[in-house]
Amino acid sequence: MEVSAQGLPEWLLPVARLAETIEPRQLSRYLPPAQGGGRPSAVLVLFGEGPDGPELLLMERSGSLRSHAGQPSFPGGALDPEDGDPEEDGPLRAALREAEEETGLDPSGVQVFAVLPRLYIPVSGFVVTPVLGWWRRPTPVGPVDPAETARVFTVPVADLTDPANRTTTVHPSGHRGPAFLVGSALVWGFTAGVIDRILHHAGWERPWDRAKRVPLDWRA
Numbered sequence: 001m002e003v004s005a006q007g008l009p010e011w012l013l014p015v016a017r018l019a020e021t022i023e024p025r026q027l028s029r030y031l032p033p034a035q036g037g038g039r040p041s042a043v044l045v046l047f048g049e050g051p052d053g054p055e056l057l058l059m060e061r062s063g064s065l066r067s068h069a070g071q072p073s074f075p076g077g078a079l080d081p082e083d084g085d086p087e088e089d090g091p092l093r094a095a096l097r098e099a100e101e102e103t104g105l106d107p108s109g110v111q112v113f114a115v116l117p118r119l120y121i122p123v124s125g126f127v128v129t130p131v132l133g134w135w136r137r138p139t140p141v142g143p144v145d146p147a148e149t150a151r152v153f154t155v156p157v158a159d160l161t162d163p164a165n166r167t168t169t170v171h172p173s174g175h176r177g178p179a180f181l182v183g184s185a186l187v188w189g190f191t192a193g194v195i196d197r198i199l200h201h202a203g204w205e206r207p208w209d210r211a212k213r214v215p216l217d218w219r220a
Helices: 010-021 090-103 157-161 189-201
Strands: 040-050 055-062 076-079 110-116 119-121 128-135 150-156 167-169 178-182 185-187
Touching: 010 110, 010 128, 040 090, 040 119, 040 150, 040 189, 055 090, 055 157, 055 185, 076 090, 090 110, 090 128, 090 150, 119 189, 150 157, 157 178, 167 189, 178 189, 185 189
Parallel strands: 040 128
Antiparallel strands: 040 055, 040 076, 055 150, 110 128, 119 128, 167 178, 178 185
């Protein structure tokens, strides 16, 4: 599967450049176990051009799910055997397949332009590859299976970089992490961590109040 940054809009080039040099530790302190293991998975970090400028595609998981219920996230999930080798193109195929299954987007309109280092989610044991895409030919999206996906929405990058929308969440375990109050949702956890690091290393981050706190059950 081809990975190419050719023809990207000018505003997206900083993201393509950061993907060329970024080290895993610059993205997260949670990295795949050195001894191996973990379930291979992938997410699609999809940038598009909307009426309010550059935007990012997100979805909200169904409130009836056993894990991550109601949590906004990137489209994605575990690799299936038909996706292929986890060390090769498997994560790319999985990210596009899961995005199609969850949001209904047409994968043929997505240009994969980079892949970030694999990260780890200790609570679930997933080893996650963030696949970066440019929505070259947008298509209508929405929940394909309401039992899995509550809604699909886009968030302007300008809203993500707005200091008024940035905050910190404190998990019951005591872990603190970046979060975003956007699209009538609280984006936190793995998804917020990846967004936070992309904004920072792409040079899009604006100073924000890191002392601001919101509970995980925040509602607009």
